[in-house]
Amino acid sequence: MAPGPGAAGTRASPTSPPAPGSEPSARRVSLRQRLRRDWALLVMVLPGMALFAVFHYLPSLGNIIAFQDYSPYSGGFTGSPWIGLANFRLMFTEPAFWDALGNTLTITGFQLIFYFPVPIALALALNSVISPRIRSLVQGVVYLPHFFSWVLVVSLFQQILGGAGLLAQTLRQHGMQPLDIMTSPDAFIVLVTAQTIWKDAGWGMIVFLAALSTIDPNLYEVSATDGAGRWRRLWHITLPGLRPVIVLLLILRLGDALSVGFEQFILQRESVGAGAAEVLDTYVYYQGFLVQDFGYGAAVGLFKGFVGLLLILAANRVAHRFGEQGIYQKS
Amino acid sequence: MTTSFSGRSTDRRTFLSLLGTGAAATVGGGLLGGCSNATKTSQGSAGQKSGLSAVVPQYKPYAGLTPDIPAAAPGALPGYLRYPRDLIKAVPTVRGKGSELTVMSPLWGSPPASTNAYYAAIAARTGTPLKWNVQDGNTYRDKLTALLGAADVPDVLVIASWHLGIPRISEAIANLFADLTPMLKGDISGHWPLLANIPTDAWQSCVWGGQLKAIPWVRQAFTGYFMYRKDLFQELGVTPPKNADELLALAKAVTDPAKGRWAFNDLWQKGGGPIPQIFRVPIRNRGWVKDPSGKMVSGLETDEFEAGVAFARKLFDAKVVHPAAAGGTSGSVDFRQAFQSGKIVITSDGFGGIREAYAVQSLSNPAFRMEPFPPFAHDGKTPVVNGGDTAGLLTFVNKKLPKDKIEEYLTLADWCSAPFGTEENLLLTYGVEGTHFTRDANGAPSYTAQGQKDAGVPTYDFLGGRPPVVSESQYPDYVQMLTSWYNNAVKYLDKDMFAGIRIEEPAALQKAGQPVVDKVNDIIFGRRPVSDLEQIRKEWRSAGGDEGRAFYEKVVKDNNL
Numbered sequence: 001m002a003p004g005p006g007a008a009g010t011r012a013s014p015t016s017p018p019a020p021g022s023e024p025s026a027r028r029v030s031l032r033q034r035l036r037r038d039w040a041l042l043v044m045v046l047p048g049m050a051l052f053a054v055f056h057y058l059p060s061l062g063n064i065i066a067f068q069d070y071s072p073y074s075g076g077f078t079g080s081p082w083i084g085l086a087n088f089r090l091m092f093t094e095p096a097f098w099d100a101l102g103n104t105l106t107i108t109g110f111q112l113i114f115y116f117p118v119p120i121a122l123a124l125a126l127n128s129v130i131s132p133r134i135r136s137l138v139q140g141v142v143y144l145p146h147f148f149s150w151v152l153v154v155s156l157f158q159q160i161l162g163g164a165g166l167l168a169q170t171l172r173q174h175g176m177q178p179l180d181i182m183t184s185p186d187a188f189i190v191l192v193t194a195q196t197i198w199k200d201a202g203w204g205m206i207v208f209l210a211a212l213s214t215i216d217p218n219l220y221e222v223s224a225t226d227g228a229g230r231w232r233r234l235w236h237i238t239l240p241g242l243r244p245v246i247v248l249l250l251i252l253r254l255g256d257a258l259s260v261g262f263e264q265f266i267l268q269r270e271s272v273g274a275g276a277a278e279v280l281d282t283y284v285y286y287q288g289f290l291v292q293d294f295g296y297g298a299a300v301g302l303f304k305g306f307v308g309l310l311l312i313l314a315a316n317r318v319a320h321r322f323g324e325q326g327i328y329q330k331s
Numbered sequence: 332m333t334t335s336f337s338g339r340s341t342d343r344r345t346f347l348s349l350l351g352t353g354a355a356a357t358v359g360g361g362l363l364g365g366c367s368n369a370t371k372t373s374q375g376s377a378g379q380k381s382g383l384s385a386v387v388p389q390y391k392p393y394a395g396l397t398p399d400i401p402a403a404a405p406g407a408l409p410g411y412l413r414y415p416r417d418l419i420k421a422v423p424t425v426r427g428k429g430s431e432l433t434v435m436s437p438l439w440g441s442p443p444a445s446t447n448a449y450y451a452a453i454a455a456r457t458g459t460p461l462k463w464n465v466q467d468g469n470t471y472r473d474k475l476t477a478l479l480g481a482a483d484v485p486d487v488l489v490i491a492s493w494h495l496g497i498p499r500i501s502e503a504i505a506n507l508f509a510d511l512t513p514m515l516k517g518d519i520s521g522h523w524p525l526l527a528n529i530p531t532d533a534w535q536s537c538v539w540g541g542q543l544k545a546i547p548w549v550r551q552a553f554t555g556y557f558m559y560r561k562d563l564f565q566e567l568g569v570t571p572p573k574n575a576d577e578l579l580a581l582a583k584a585v586t587d588p589a590k591g592r593w594a595f596n597d598l599w600q601k602g603g604g605p606i607p608q609i610f611r612v613p614i615r616n617r618g619w620v621k622d623p624s625g626k627m628v629s630g631l632e633t634d635e636f637e638a639g640v641a642f643a644r645k646l647f648d649a650k651v652v653h654p655a656a657a658g659g660t661s662g663s664v665d666f667r668q669a670f671q672s673g674k675i676v677i678t679s680d681g682f683g684g685i686r687e688a689y690a691v692q693s694l695s696n697p698a699f700r701m702e703p704f705p706p707f708a709h710d711g712k713t714p715v716v717n718g719g720d721t722a723g724l725l726t727f728v729n730k731k732l733p734k735d736k737i738e739e740y741l742t743l744a745d746w747c748s749a750p751f752g753t754e755e756n757l758l759l760t761y762g763v764e765g766t767h768f769t770r771d772a773n774g775a776p777s778y779t780a781q782g783q784k785d786a787g788v789p790t791y792d793f794l795g796g797r798p799p800v801v802s803e804s805q806y807p808d809y810v811q812m813l814t815s816w817y818n819n820a821v822k823y824l825d826k827d828m829f830a831g832i833r834i835e836e837p838a839a840l841q842k843a844g845q846p847v848v849d850k851v852n853d854i855i856f857g858r859r860p861v862s863d864l865e866q867i868r869k870e871w872r873s874a875g876g877d878e879g880r881a882f883y884e885k886v887v888k889d890n891n892l
Contacts, residue, residue, distance in 0.1 A: 072480045073502035096846060158664070163654020164591060164674070172589045183657050185858055271657050273858045274849035286845045290476060292498040293838060 066298040080295075087299035097300070099275070100283035107260045107279065110189050111196065116253065118197050119204030120246065124238065126205065127212045139209075142202030150263035153199050157191075158182060182268070185276035192264060207249070208242060215241040247324045255312035258304040280304060386512045386543045387535055391520035393528035395419070396752035398800065400810070403818035406552040406718065410801040410814035411751065414775040421525060421753040426742045427458025428735075434461050435478075436489035437468035437724075440667075440687060440788045449762045449785035456758060459743045461487075465790060472497065479503040487740060488727045489548075489793050492536070492720040498838050501539055508727040509737055510542040523745040529796040532830075536722035539833055546744050549796040550723030551817070552824055553716055554614075555603020555681040561700035563676045575609065575642055575709035582651035585676050594651040596666040598679050599643045599855055600848065603717065605679045609709045610639035614717045615825045617834065619883050621892075627883040629876060631847060637864055642709065643855045657856040671699070683789075685813065689806040690778055690787040702812055706820050716823045720830075724793050747795025751802045759795075762786035775805035828892050837882050839875030847871050 029037070066087055068080040075081070091097050122142065129135045145153065160166045161181045168178030181187065219237050228236070262281040269277040278286075280300060288297020312327070319326035398409030442465035443449065454460035464485065466474055472494045478484055479500065484507050497503075520527040526546070533547035559571065567585055572578040582594035598606045604614060613620040613630040622628050630636055646652055653675050655664040670678040671692055680688075685701050692699035706714040726744065728737050749755030757776070761768040767782030778787045801813045850867045853859040868876075886892075 071499055071502060072482065073499060073506045158655065162664075164593075164664070168654065169591055178654075183654070183856070269849075270852065271655075273853045273856070274846070275853060275858065278849075287842055290473065290845070291838060291841045292476060292480065293842065294480065 063298055063302055065295045066302045068295050070295040070298075072292075072294065083295075087296050088303070090296065091299055091303065094287075096278070096287070097283060100278045100280050101258075103276065104258055104260055104279040107189055107192065108257045111193055111260070112253065114193050115196055115201070116250070118201045120208050120242065122201055122205045123208035123212060124234070127209065139202070139205075143206065144202070145199045146203035148199065150199075150261075150267060153195055154264065154267045157195060183271050185272045188268070188272045188276040192261075192268070195264060196261075207245060211242050211245040212238070244325055247319050247322075248327055251312060251315040251319060251327050254315045255308045257311055258307055384531075386516050386538055386541065387531060388515050388523075388527050388529070389518045389520070390529075390531045391518070391524065391527040393421075393524060393750055395750050400801075400814045402814075404821045406824050407817040407821040408551055408799055408801050408814060410810040411804060412810055413773055413804050414770075414802070415752055416774050418754045418757060419752055421749045421755050422746050425456065425458040426746070428739055429458060429460070430736050430739055431460045431462055432487055432732075432736070432740060432743075433464065433485040434487040434489070434794070435464040435466060435485045436790060436793050437471040437491055438465045438788055438790070439468040439684075441784075442466075443785045443788060443790065447785040448766055448781070450790075452763045452766075453758060453791055456755075457743050457746050459739055461743075461791075463790060479507065482507060484508075484727075484729055486729045486732055486736075487794070488729070489724055490545075490727065491724050492722055495725075495833075496836065496841070498835065498841050501833070501835050504539050504544055504727065507730055508544050509730045509732060510544065511546070511728065511737070511741070512543040514738060514741060515543055523741060525745045525748040525750070525795070525797070526741070528750060528798070529748060530721070530798060533722040533796060536720055536833075537725055545722075545725035545727050546741075546794070547722035547796045548724035548726070548793050549721055549799055550719075551682055551799045552718045552721060553603075553682060553817075553820065554719040555605070555679055555684075556608065556706070556716065556820075557598070557605040557704040558670070558678050558680045558684065558701055559704060560670070560673065560676045561702045562698045563673055567676075571704045571707075573707050574711040578609075579642075579645065579649065579651075582646060582677070583649060586651045588650070591674055593653040593656075593675050595646065595677050596653050596656045596669065596675050596679075597855075598646075598677075599640075599851070603679055603681065605704075606643050607636070607639050608715060608717055609707060610635050610642065611708065611715045612636045612639050616828045617836075617883075619880075621828075621887060625884075625887075627880050627887065629871075629880070631871060631876070632868055637861070638709070640851060640854055640864060641861045644857070644861055647855055647857050657852070670701075671696075682813070685809070686803055686806075687788070689803065689809065690783055693777065693806060694780065694783065700808075703816055705816070706823050714823045715825050716820045718824045718827060720827075722796075726794055744795050747791050748797050749795070750797040751800045756797075759791055760786070771805060773804070777805050829886070832886070832890065834886065837875065837878050840879030840882065841875070843871050843875035843879070846874065 035042070062077065064077065065080065067082060067084060068075075068077075069083045069086075070077075070080045126135060126138060129138070148156075158165060162168065163178065163180070163183060165182075167181075171178045181191065184191075215237065220233055223233055223237060258280055260279050260281075262279075262285070265277050265279050265282050266285065269282060271277075284297045284300050288294060288300060316326040316328065320329070396411065396415060399412040400410035402409045445463060445465075450461065450463065468491070471491065475490065475494055476497055478488075479497070482503075488508075494500075515523075515526070518527070529547060529549060533549045534543070537543055537545040537547050563585070564570065569581050569584050572581050586592065586594050598604070604612075607614055607630070612633060612635045613628075618630040619627050620630070620633070653664070653666070653669065656666070666675065666678060667680070667684070667688070669675050671688055682703070685703075688701050689699070692701075706716050708714040728740055732740070746755055747759060749759060761776045761778065762782050762785060764770070764776075766779070767786045768776040768778050770776050801810050801817075804810050847867060850859065850863070850870075854861055854863060854867075
């Protein structure tokens, strides 16, 4: 399939007539008319905008402390001395920063391959279950762990797989050597991914289930009559139907590539050592927050946000090139 | 008061504000740059001493009960072998005006319900009800950082002395908390006789920039040591060790993984660090020692440190350490509980931990015995036992509070400072008779289940200061055991050369600290070889260690230590 160069453009305005300039008045509505027409929608958006303004846009101004020698007590936002890019210079010369960045990227890459497809597979599997009772039961069971806190999840893993946990004690009582699961720095990436799958795969599945429900069942019936097998239907109907959602979530995930979680890592940091468990967020905590060097912490945070933005823009462009909507489009 | 900061090189910020009283000395030049006011408090020249006594309360000992076992030397504690029947009423009237104040304090244990009969009884007795926010002591420093950074402090805030290392905390103290000097300086024995009973050196630890900023909670001189389960030792037929080899052999003897029993949790970092203590690693002087040439050397750089780490690693390799110990406090295993339930038989703890453990265990497990090891050194020679700040906790009052409320709080703090042998101290420590405690035939109080929950954990206790004593005669052998331990260990007590000097380390030194903790943990828990220590030292020196050395050398020079 090779969509024409205008494919994206036509999709953006499906109702517009193909002939350009035939009815300009229908397209260009004055601001006042639009306000009158859309006021209800605008009002509905207001609380959300207010939330963003108060909790995102306004606090974002605080990022200026990344360029300051910030002290909350004596200077504040306005009184702390400016130090230009000194925080950033320090960051790029700090080996520990690069270690944390490396760990973060490794974990993101690993989870992109081993975690990201899991909710899709789970959704597909669950979608093929006919009995609504079993479906809702399984759905409930797999997404419940999402509501557990990381403290609980880590404790649960510790109690079962830890060095003095259920598994280890059972092995010892049968004269076997316990496995080093919770304290091995090498296996840590597998451990955290397994924890993430256990906790969040069921939750991630929901959006794919919703996307699956929008696929026209007639397509399946018709293709089945034409002799398409189970895999052919999956390949030619289900996956193309899910593709926009998969691409959207993938782009969003890439934008968050430098955030792999905080609690999960700080809780297990001592067990496996900082060498394996230090990610950017815990690095900010120890080298920015705990030592009250908020300016430095903000610099690292700004770097994270900047890289995330670049990744989103790049991924979105790639998505457009493949004929997908991505997360936004120029209309 | 002058608070100033050192200058800043372009890529590494240095903050040092060595605050205190009296003459200002310049810390600066070279690596540090800029200037700062360095002053010292307790051990200085006559001029400084007289300056100090002008801001702290005059010491007027409160005539209390004569102890059964006197303290052998300063640092040891007097003991009482029975609970007195006739108590002194130290505060005759209800002195509060009914203002409700908010207070946040750390607790190493399970917090009581936010409203309970114990709080209510004290509120009725003092006339100043408090709204408590009791937080986990192990993560208190993290919470403080956020709280102070946001300048969002309650009316009354309790901070442990070892939390005072938070960078810029002296700025926070200067800006957020009230200056108590005008109310507390000089002779206050008429108005607050129990506050006047707090020893002077504890008060002096509460002075920042020439202002008295806090009320000390006085603790005994030792930071913490090995604690062992004497009952389990007797059951297993083992005795406390006299050197490191015996400790290892002992650990192997008591470890039985199939039964889920190990010798230790992490004894390097936690609870006063007993392994560094037996290896004589400098923990005193904030981890710095002066070598014969006058150069300051960090504990990390000493041979003792290396030997101690190698030994800690040996313990790990011998598999005598609880498998979850590497996770530390965040590893979801509560090692106080593990110790009390016998999953580990040796731990480390502060000395208040013994009393608190007995309060829990005396109800459910009367055979429970927890004792510190007699002091020993790894080579069997003269041991060293580390001492700490006698102002173990400091209570600060919000600057925004009006003067009459601050005075009302001081009246409450005075009440909370009631020493052993007073009615107030009984209520403070044990709660209400019948509800929180019952008395045995000898008159010694014991907690009921509710009393253990509400009064058995220190809340109001932390708000006042009183010279510590050993008085829990209801726990078998406790008073005899602990007083004789103190009387023995006080011979080996290591004095801190910076005692009384409020020090705030350069930020670079602070930032270099966590990576060292992480990397040393890597060695102790088998993730890196001991030989990496040299590399770790090198990284620490360039990351801020050398800057810290210059800083401390300056402090030593300026104070003629």
